[in-house]
Amino acid sequence: MGRDSRVRLLVVDDEPHIADLVATVARYEGWHAVTAGTGTEAIREASAFVPDIVVLDLMLPDMDGFSVLDRLRESGTAVPVVFLTARDGTADRIAGLTRGGDDYLVKPFAVEELMARLRAVLRRSGRARRNSALTVADLSLDEDTREVRRGNDIVTLTPTEYELLRYLMRRSPTVLTKAQILDHVWQYDFGGRSNVVELAVSHLRRKLDAGREPLIHTVRGVGYVIRQMVR
Structure with missing residues (x-):
């Protein structure tokens, strides 16, 4: 979470x-x-x-x-x-x-x-939040340094991929619709491509998973969520 x-x-x-x-x-x-x-x-x-x-x-x-x-x-x-x-x-x-x-x-x-x-x-x-890290399983994102790690490995993301991941992690374990993601990450500046969210999620998955347990999940008919699956 x-x-x-x-x-x-x-x-x-x-x-x-x-x-x-x-x-x-x-x-x-x-x-x-x-x-x-x-x-x-x-x-x-x-x-x-x-x-x-x-x-x-x-x-x-x-x-x-x-x-x-x-x-x-x-x-x-x-x-x-x-x-x-x-x-x-x-x-x-x-x-x-x-x-x-x-x-x-x-x-x-x-x-x-x-x-x-x-x-x-x-x-x-003294009320400033000192903990800037978001974590899901072995995935961490530091909002101050913008560093993303999966386990001990640094994951290099584009600015859009970073914003997409940050939004998913902030809202975890909430399932987010494509419209919510599009509005928050792209703010409708997506060049008319209706599949921009699917493409970005696909690219992000390839970078994050790399043989590890998948963390970004598709909820059919709804959207996407990032969370560790309970076995």
């Missing part, structure tokens, strides 16, 4: 396109991200999801972000919070930080800057 070392991010914003953008970029980076559109939903998700970090809009339809943060702190969680808001006044910035926020970013923003700030807050808080 893949070892889940993903950062858990909760994005709270009542503008769905912003929340979805931040969550999508975070997922592409390998994080586990969920969204909430109200303060009430955010509090509920924080309890169930237990995030490592929260992006929190100050202007929500049912309560402001300060109230959400107060409720989170009252529940006993010390999760880091980065405010994301259209308010750009100095007083709001100071209030956000003095009320327990860890950083403050004003809309409009560059999502790359937001991700950089989130990583910095995670490092300062």
Whole structure:
């Protein structure tokens, strides 16, 4: 089974396109991200999801972000919070930080800057995930170094093969459809070739197996999964 070392991010914003953008970029980076559109939903998700970090809009339809943060702190969680808001006044910035926020970013923003700030807050808080390795049986993938090993042997992959393997390992033992794989790995940039997933999986299998126990399995009518078969 893949070892889940993903950062858990909760994005709270009542503008769905912003929340979805931040969550999508975070997922592409390998994080586990969920969204909430109200303060009430955010509090509920924080309890169930237990995030490592929260992006929190100050202007929500049912309560402001300060109230959400107060409720989170009252529940006993010390999760880091980065405010994301259209308010750009100095007083709001100071209030956000003095009320327990860890950083403050004003809309409009560059999502790359937001991700950089989130990583910095995670490092300062000691919540950065130190284990970057994904493993399935004797197969390992290090997301920091991008090194892939099968047993003691290094496996050399193309960038696309690496992204395909990483996606399969992150989601193991979930069976992934061809559409899911195509959307995540190629993002529809596949030159119109309908069999691009099958070809990539075939190439990846040849490199990974090489006389060893097969780890990538086809589930007929559904898609692919990477896992060790139980005998």
